[in-house]
Amino acid sequence: MRVLAGGLLSLILVGVAVLGILWVEYQQFLRTPVALDDDQGLIEIAPGTTLFALAERLTAEGVIDDPYFFAALAYQKGLQDQLKVGEYDVSADARPVDLLERFASGRSIQYPVTLIEGRTFDEAVAGLADHPALQHELVGxxxxxxxxxxxxDAAHPEGWLFPDTYLVMRGSSDVELLRRAHQQMRSVLAEEWEQRAEGLPIETPYEALILASIIEKETGVAEERPAIAGVFVRRLQRGMRLQTDPTVIYGMGDAYDGNIRRADLREETPYNTYVIDGLPPTPIALPGREAIHAALHPADGDTLYFVAKGDGSHYFSATLEEHNCAVRHYQLNQPCRALRESP
Incomplete structure (x- = not known):
């Protein structure tokens, strides 16, 4: 019995000594800064990464010294299930606890992805295919x-993505991004529709979206959008055809080669507003908030026509005679004295 008791006591003493050594090493682990090649490094946590897999990877890469201490620290801090997917920048003076708290905070690097006003739905989707931060699930x-x-949930996708710059984490999917853009468009359109001006020849938010897309394509000058909207609204109110080239181009599809010919203006397509009455059946591009606002708050006035001046802006006319004069002046380089000095 004495021999057994002595052996048990020896085992206990050895165990205590081992625990003491482990405790000292653990404290040293907590105090030791992570090892990075430069003053700052990037650490990525991919979807599905477990705490132990991350600890082993960081150890293999030489960032930390012990995967078990790292995991133990996570449990000690209650962060074992709190690690967020993302890409994190880490400074060279960070300690293991700093790493864990950063990973649990979700403050990962965000990358900008921009959907551009005036692009079509297909162009917007195709533009995501080469973005290096996105996971591509929609290609093809x-x-x-x-x-x-x-x-x-619509018959046609055109116009239903809100053009803006979105911040995403590396590894986010293109599906997630477009869902955000779609929900944002629905939200913006609803907000603008609730604050619309009275007496508009537009009966639904979708019609406002269609008109806004045409306004977006007609001018790149922000200050002109209400004036462009005013022309279109007055034409709709008077039963005049919109006669706007961007709708013709959209209706031509792949047949458009950069030029619109007289035959194109006579071609009967659902989008040829030289032929059809009223609005085309769908939007023709992604309109921004300013274009949507302009469609629902058109400028007052009597203008019914506009023509490009060659510098991105337009000359607005109230009569066909003045408009024809402006066309000769700005597009055919035939000076016309009948034009107003400050259009």
């Missing part, structure tokens, strides 16, 4: 399936 899919995945 038909439009109908893209709409289903994004959640666009």
């Amino acid at each position: 899919l038909p439009t109908a399936e893209i709409m289903e995945r994004v959640g666009i």
Whole structure:
């Protein structure tokens, strides 16, 4: 019995000594800064990464010294299930606890992804295909399936993405981004519709979206949008055709080669506003908030025509005679004295 008791006591003493050594090493682990090649490094946590897998990877890469101490620290801090997917910048003076708290905070590096005003739905989707921060799930899919995945509950996808710059984490999917853009468009359109001016020849938010897309394509000068909207609204009120080239171009599809010919203006397509009455059946591009606001708050006046001046802006006319004069002046380089000095 004495021999057994002595052996048990020896085991206890050895165990205490081992625990003491481990405790000292653990404290040293907590105090030791992470090892980075430069003053700052990037550490990525991919979807599905477990705490132990991350600890082992950081140890293999030489960032920390012990995966078990790292995992133990996470449990000690209650962060074992709080690590967020993302890409994190880490400074060279960071301690293991700093790493864990950063990973749990979700303050990862954000990358900008921009959907540009005036682009079509197809152009917007295609523009995401080469973005290095995105996970690409939509490449090669038909439009109908893209709409289903994004959640666009409409007969046609055009116009239903809000053009803006979105911040995403590396590894975010293109589907997630387009869902955000779609929900943002629905939200902005609803807000603007609730604050619309009275007496507009527009009966639904969707019609406002269609008109806004035409306004977006007609001018790149922000201050002109209400004036452009005013022309279109007055034409709609008077039963005049919109006669706007961007709708013709959209209706031509791949047949458009950079030029609109007289035959194109006579071609009967659902989008040829030289032929059809009223608005085309769908938007023709992604309109921004300013274009939507202009469609629902058109400028007052009597102008019914406008022509490009060659510098991005337009000359607005109230009569066909004045408009024809402006066309000769600005497009045919035939000076016309009948034009106002300050159009």
